[in-house]
Amino acid sequence: MGKTQLGARVDADVAELARKRAADLGLTIGDYLARLVQDDASGLRARAVGAAAHFLTEHQDVFDEAEDAQAPRGARAA
Numbered sequence: 001m002g003k004t005q006l007g008a009r010v011d012a013d014v015a016e017l018a019r020k021r022a023a024d025l026g027l028t029i030g031d032y033l034a035r036l037v038q039d040d041a042s043g044l045r046a047r048a049v050g051a052a053a054h055f056l057t058e059h060q061d062v063f064d065e066a067e068d069a070q071a072p073r074g075a076r077a078a
Helices: 012-025 029-042 044-058 060-070
Strands: none
Touching: 012 029, 029 044, 044 060
16 A cells, blocks of 8 residues: 655644654654554544543552552642
8 A cells, every 4th residue: 555645733842752752662753643543543542541541440549548658648649
């Protein structure tokens, strides 16, 4: 399948994040963006976010206890 060139304008900080993340994954920016779009279109990203939210809801008490143990009294972040 042939490739099509796209153009997009993003803030400089977003562009830098994309470059760094693509490099971290050993991908070109084009391949990285293609992966993001495919994950989003397939619902993978939504399922991952949903699973993370479910995990946090199920285990919130553990996080609260750990935070309470580390924070000075009355200085809870969330």
